Amino acid sequence: MKRVLIIDDEPLARMVVREYLQGMDGIEVVQECGDGFEGIKAINLHKPDLVFLDVQMPKINGFEMLELLEQQPAVIFATAFDEYAIKAFEAHAVDYLLKPFSKERLQKAVEKYLGQTPAQTKKQNEELLESPALSPAQHERIVVKTGTKVKIIPVQDVLYLEADDDYVSIHTAEGSYLKNKTMGFFEQTLDPRYFVRVHRSFIVSVQEITRIDPYEKDAHLAILKSGAKIPVSKSGYAKLKQVLGI
Amino acid sequence: MSNQTASSLKLDWAFAGCGVAWFGLQSYIIHSFGFDWYTASIDGLVSTMLLAAACWLINNNLRYYQPGKGSYINLFIWCVALAGFSMAGSRYCLPFISAQNTYVNFLSQSLVIRFFTNFLAIGWMAMISLIWFSQIDHKENEKRKGEAERLAREAELYNLRQQLQPHFLFNSLNSINALIGFKPDEARKMIHQLSDFLRGTLKKDDQQLVPLTEELTHLQLYLDIEKVRFGHRLNTEISCDNLCGSSMLPALLLQPIVENAIKFGLYDTTDDVTISLRGELEDGYLVIMVQNPYDAKTTRPRTGTGFGLRGVQRRLYLLFARNDLVETHANDDIFTTIIKVPQA
Numbered sequence: 001m002k003r004v005l006i007i008d009d010e011p012l013a014r015m016v017v018r019e020y021l022q023g024m025d026g027i028e029v030v031q032e033c034g035d036g037f038e039g040i041k042a043i044n045l046h047k048p049d050l051v052f053l054d055v056q057m058p059k060i061n062g063f064e065m066l067e068l069l070e071q072q073p074a075v076i077f078a079t080a081f082d083e084y085a086i087k088a089f090e091a092h093a094v095d096y097l098l099k100p101f102s103k104e105r106l107q108k109a110v111e112k113y114l115g116q117t118p119a120q121t122k123k124q125n126e127e128l129l130e131s132p133a134l135s136p137a138q139h140e141r142i143v144v145k146t147g148t149k150v151k152i153i154p155v156q157d158v159l160y161l162e163a164d165d166d167y168v169s170i171h172t173a174e175g176s177y178l179k180n181k182t183m184g185f186f187e188q189t190l191d192p193r194y195f196v197r198v199h200r201s202f203i204v205s206v207q208e209i210t211r212i213d214p215y216e217k218d219a220h221l222a223i224l225k226s227g228a229k230i231p232v233s234k235s236g237y238a239k240l241k242q243v244l245g246i
Numbered sequence: 247m248s249n250q251t252a253s254s255l256k257l258d259w260a261f262a263g264c265g266v267a268w269f270g271l272q273s274y275i276i277h278s279f280g281f282d283w284y285t286a287s288i289d290g291l292v293s294t295m296l297l298a299a300a301c302w303l304i305n306n307n308l309r310y311y312q313p314g315k316g317s318y319i320n321l322f323i324w325c326v327a328l329a330g331f332s333m334a335g336s337r338y339c340l341p342f343i344s345a346q347n348t349y350v351n352f353l354s355q356s357l358v359i360r361f362f363t364n365f366l367a368i369g370w371m372a373m374i375s376l377i378w379f380s381q382i383d384h385k386e387n388e389k390r391k392g393e394a395e396r397l398a399r400e401a402e403l404y405n406l407r408q409q410l411q412p413h414f415l416f417n418s419l420n421s422i423n424a425l426i427g428f429k430p431d432e433a434r435k436m437i438h439q440l441s442d443f444l445r446g447t448l449k450k451d452d453q454q455l456v457p458l459t460e461e462l463t464h465l466q467l468y469l470d471i472e473k474v475r476f477g478h479r480l481n482t483e484i485s486c487d488n489l490c491g492s493s494m495l496p497a498l499l500l501q502p503i504v505e506n507a508i509k510f511g512l513y514d515t516t517d518d519v520t521i522s523l524r525g526e527l528e529d530g531y532l533v534i535m536v537q538n539p540y541d542a543k544t545t546r547p548r549t550g551t552g553f554g555l556r557g558v559q560r561r562l563y564l565l566f567a568r569n570d571l572v573e574t575h576a577n578d579d580i581f582t583t584i585i586k587v588p589q590a
Contacts, residue, residue, distance in 0.1 A: 009476070009479075009512075010417065010420075010421065010475050010476060010477075011477045012420070012421040012424035012425065012474070012475065012477075013417075013420055013421070013424065015424045015427075015428075016420065016423055016424040016427075019424070019427050019428075034516075035516045037516065056413075056513065057513070058512060058513050058514070058515060058516045059513070059514065059515070059516055059541075059544070080412070080413050080416035080417045080420060081412040081413045081416050098416070099416050099417060099419070099420035100416065100419045100420040100422075100423040140545075141544065141545075152543075152544035153544075154544060154545060154546045156546050
């Protein structure tokens, strides 16, 4: 028996999926959720095999919800119209349903899921979440988990990002938060007019810089309003000069 | 860009080649008049250098400044002057190299010929440059025109897509799909609402002014559909008195504002959301205030006008030539949009 969870902020949209799944052999709907926070709780509680996930939802979207999970379930996405997301789905061969969809189309998606090995599903999900800018929202906020709480950081609050093993440490005035992503991901996702990768391990918010001092051969140090000193490599300095127009 | 540098590099090489050929030819001709190879080649070298400098000057001039139809005479004068300069250069430089009487005599006798050959060469250069640079200009103009056309096309497509509101449309169809199964009557009702709404969107044109009551009726269709989609989460409060109900405003002005408020409100909180709209008549203006909740801790509302409001501001600007008719405020977790429409 495969246990299924439905996450969508529109009650009628959840109802369609439930109705279509009724009577399908080996499928059991364990819960319905109206937003990403409920979704995280339900996934941790039920450990479902398969999740039907809406992309556009309140507070955190479907992708951000997945990023916050420790263990990724298999996912079939459902969306009405998201240019960004559909491009990413196609690039990573993740199955998705375009609303409104037919019962046959949903059955096909479920069959595809049943035919896949869990390893395949996991790999597709990971690749999908690493692709930059799945939705315009990601240019504006970063969602992180602190303990059991979810914290939404507007990008305006970010001072700088620092590589930290497999994680990226996001520094704000209130403190730092860890996120399981690569520097490359943030370099491609954040607005290049405001965030510059000044060093292999550092991305800095341009508006936070008060001064740039020379430091050793070819290298510089960016001094932030908060007093933090960020190393700037030779190529990073060139990029910074271009953005600052000097 | 790289293409252009490559072709101008080719031109430079051709220029250098011509110079070498000119130098060889002149040295040979002077040698054939009975001077030794040394004198002949020095003469050839100096004259060619002077000519090359003149050619380079005229070429550079034409690169940055293309004469209009009437000023070809200027170009002609330029060519004559440059030919004169290069001739004078030869006249005063060459005696330093070889002071033999026969050579100096030969030099002064050949000045007229030198002047005319120089003039022909410089004129030739000017003509080639003129054609070359006007062709480059032409190509660039074509490119710019193509670019401008592409941008205009994209803007038009974007506008069409905005009018269609694919997100709203597909989600509404999805809701209807759900209702068909267990509440067919409501499905039917929603189809009618959606049709009426779409028809209303299509039949109005941008310039048309309509009374506020008519605009609100149209808006109500939109809100009813959104309420079916989002269920109990979405509440609306609309208030306007009889007086402002008959005030005029551009058709379909409010829908994008309310759409913005709903999107902002519903996607920025997980609680129930109340969108309020209040109309007032104030000092000859119809003032409409739309409010929605948001979460100040996690969202920084853009100061000024957000994305959806830019179109509204643009329309009001085109109709009333004023940029101060749209205002937004954000405080205490409430986002307020205020629109002022001047009443004739």
